Amino acid sequence: MPSISTSLSWLSVFGLLFSPQSCLALSKKDRLACQRATHDPLKGCPKHTLLVDAESANATAKKNVFSSIQSAVLSLPHDNSTQYILILPGQYTEQVNVTRPGPLYLLGQTSDAASLAKNTVEVVWHNATGTATTGSYDNAWTSTLTIAPTFNSSTTGAGPTGNHVPDDTPFGNFDFRAYNLNFTNDYLPYSAGPSLALSTSYANTGFYHCSFKSYQDTIYVGKLANSYMSKCEIAGQTDFLYGFGTLWIEDSDLLMRSCGGGITAWKGTNTTYENKFGVYIHQSNVVAANSSIAPAMVGKCALGRPWNAQHRSIFANTYLDASIKPSGYIAWGTTDPRVNNYTLMAEYKTYGPGWNQTGRIDGNVTHILTEKQWQPYSSPSKVFQFFKSGKTGNSAWVDWNA
Ligand SMILES: *[C@@H]1O[C@H](CO)[C@@H](O)[C@H](O)[C@H]1NC(C)=O
Ligand SMILES: *[C@@H]1O[C@H](CO)[C@@H](O)[C@H](O)[C@H]1NC(C)=O
Ligand SMILES: *[C@@H]1O[C@H](CO)[C@@H](O)[C@H](O)[C@H]1NC(C)=O
Ligand SMILES: *[C@@H]1O[C@H](CO)[C@@H](O)[C@H](O)[C@H]1NC(C)=O
Ligand SMILES: *[C@@H]1O[C@H](CO)[C@@H](O)[C@H](O)[C@H]1NC(C)=O
Ligand SMILES: *[C@@H]1O[C@H](CO)[C@@H](O)[C@H](O)[C@H]1NC(C)=O
Ligand SMILES: *[C@@H]1O[C@H](CO)[C@@H](O)[C@H](O)[C@H]1NC(C)=O
Ligand SMILES: *[C@@H]1O[C@H](CO)[C@@H](O)[C@H](O)[C@H]1NC(C)=O
Ligand SMILES: *[C@@H]1O[C@H](CO)[C@@H](O)[C@H](O)[C@H]1NC(C)=O
Ligand SMILES: *[C@@H]1O[C@H](CO)[C@@H](O)[C@H](O)[C@H]1NC(C)=O
Ligand SMILES: *[C@@H]1O[C@H](CO)[C@@H](O)[C@H](O)[C@H]1NC(C)=O
Numbered sequence: 001m002p003s004i005s006t007s008l009s010w011l012s013v014f015g016l017l018f019s020p021q022s023c024l025a026l027s028k029k030d031r032l033a034c035q036r037a038t039h040d041p042l043k044g045c046p047k048h049t050l051l052v053d054a055e056s057a058n059a060t061a062k063k064n065v066f067s068s069i070q071s072a073v074l075s076l077p078h079d080n081s082t083q084y085i086l087i088l089p090g091q092y093t094e095q096v097n098v099t100r101p102g103p104l105y106l107l108g109q110t111s112d113a114a115s116l117a118k119n120t121v122e123v124v125w126h127n128a129t130g131t132a133t134t135g136s137y138d139n140a141w142t143s144t145l146t147i148a149p150t151f152n153s154s155t156t157g158a159g160p161t162g163n164h165v166p167d168d169t170p171f172g173n174f175d176f177r178a179y180n181l182n183f184t185n186d187y188l189p190y191s192a193g194p195s196l197a198l199s200t201s202y203a204n205t206g207f208y209h210c211s212f213k214s215y216q217d218t219i220y221v222g223k224l225a226n227s228y229m230s231k232c233e234i235a236g237q238t239d240f241l242y243g244f245g246t247l248w249i250e251d252s253d254l255l256m257r258s259c260g261g262g263i264t265a266w267k268g269t270n271t272t273y274e275n276k277f278g279v280y281i282h283q284s285n286v287v288a289a290n291s292s293i294a295p296a297m298v299g300k301c302a303l304g305r306p307w308n309a310q311h312r313s314i315f316a317n318t319y320l321d322a323s324i325k326p327s328g329y330i331a332w333g334t335t336d337p338r339v340n341n342y343t344l345m346a347e348y349k350t351y352g353p354g355w356n357q358t359g360r361i362d363g364n365v366t367h368i369l370t371e372k373q374w375q376p377y378s379s380p381s382k383v384f385q386f387f388k389s390g391k392t393g394n395s396a397w398v399d400w401n402a
Contacts, residue, residue, distance in 0.1 A: 006240040053092030089120035108180035130193035130332040136329025143196035172203040175397040185214035191238040208402035221245040239265035259301035273390040276383040278312030287321040297323040302330040306338040314346040326359025328366035348374040
């Protein structure tokens with residue numbers, strides 16, 4: 001591990017000194033000053049920060065005060081300017097949809113930005129598709145938060161490459177960040193059909209001290225999306241991390257609310273350039289959501305299953321509780337395994353009661369990586385690629401120090 005942390009701190013120094021985008025970044029000190037509750041909530045915030053206040057009965061009467069997050073987002077110019085939105089405590093029942101390209105910070109007001117449990121803001125939506133009663137429409141409609149340049153680019157679609165996205169679709173947001181916010185889709189308290197809390201495509205998105213909760217398909221990291229999550233909590237049951245893009249989860253908790261499908265269900269596509277699209281879970285915990293449900297889950301939850309054979313996911317240096325199946329990952333189905341020599345369903349130095357070496361070998365679908373095999377994926381900068389060129393190192397938008 002020393003080599004990884006060394007390379008991360010080197011990168012953060014490099015980013016601060018040389019990346020033009022980081023010059024725009026809000027320092028941690030300034031961010032904390034803005035998030036802290038003060039008599040004038042905007043005290044300590046960057047100039048022109050917008051305020052969202054669920055409690056404000058006639059918010060629009062005041063300049064720069066909004067009663068919903070989406071109304072604040074929609075008031076922003078569709079350009080490359082850096083913008084900030086401070087959100088006061090409350091439950092916001094709405095879908096938030098960000099299409100603008102410029103850096104955008106969504107900040108939750110909090111007395112302790114280092115503690116997820118102290119988050120005061122929850123954004124909630126109630127929608128699902130493909131259930132017994134909903135009818136079927138694209139998963140994109142269901143999401144609580146969407147960051148994508150167009151609706152079509154955010155759709156999941158079907159088939160090996162999903163819904164066609166027109167070639168002239170621009171990149172969406174290149175530096176979206178959310179701090180201390182909870183995103184929930186509570187359509188049903190069990191897995192019945194896709195019910196997204198986050199949908200992001202053609203965008204770079206960072207989440208810090210955020211929670212994402214639903215039961216099925218909770219997080220969609222779609223086409224050409226790069227997403228980084230640190231110190232977050234993701235609670236789900238079935239295929240709750242899925243997509244076509246690249247997701248790095250660091251120092252976070254994955255909470256299993258029951259077992260269904262797999263934790264990860266990635267669909268790599270081989271129609272683009274050579275890529276590192278996949279989901280990487282690093283230095284995190286994979287555990288039953290609570291102790292009441294844990295005993296019934298022992299040995300039953302799969303780390304993942306291949307949405308198609310180009311699935312790539314790696315759990316690295318991560319704790320697994322006893323809920324995990326002896327085989328680790330599973331094939332999609334017995335008659336439709338979707339496993340071939342492109343499939344990378346892997347672990348590197350996972351540990352805890354969920355790690356069973358004999359079980360992994362007997363199961364014959366999980367790759368146990370050597371250090372050499374892990375190296376090409378071993379840091380966010382090695383897996384986040386630039387739009388179109390496919391070059392790696394697209395990580396100036398990552399906050400290494402949240
Ligand atoms: C609503 O706005 C008006 C005009 O700015 C102000 O006088 C009034 O106090 C506000 N009411 C509330 C509940 O904020
Ligand atoms: C906005 O920023 C992106 C990414 O840095 C850049 O590619 C694009 O040309 C910029 N657009 C304008 C209008 O400056
Ligand atoms: C936000 O999520 C965390 C983690 O689940 C939880 O402890 C906290 O109470 C939540 N806050 C709100 C306002 O929902
Ligand atoms: C989910 O949202 C879509 C799009 O807005 C809507 O057509 C559908 O009726 C909603 N479904 C439910 C179950 O609310
Ligand atoms: C998001 O907003 C864009 C622009 O207003 C709109 O075209 C798109 O349909 C919206 N997407 C969703 C999922 O609501
Ligand atoms: C979005 O995709 C649908 C289905 O493929 C297509 O009918 C529609 O024309 C597309 N819309 C745009 C704006 O590209
Ligand atoms: C434990 O988690 C399950 C699944 O999310 C939930 O239904 C149940 O209410 C939770 N129990 C407790 C005691 O929190
Ligand atoms: C690419 O994926 C498609 C669909 O899964 C498959 O038919 C095709 O053989 C693959 N091509 C290569 C080179 O793997
Ligand atoms: C993968 O399998 C195909 C045939 O199914 C074979 O042609 C190819 O050489 C294999 N590639 C590797 C890297 O093993
Ligand atoms: C490990 O996996 C094997 C199946 O390959 C199983 O027989 C054994 O009971 C497992 N051990 C534990 C502790 O679950
Ligand atoms: C393991 O899986 C591979 C395909 O990935 C297959 O060729 C091989 O026969 C399997 N081995 C056993 C012992 O089932």
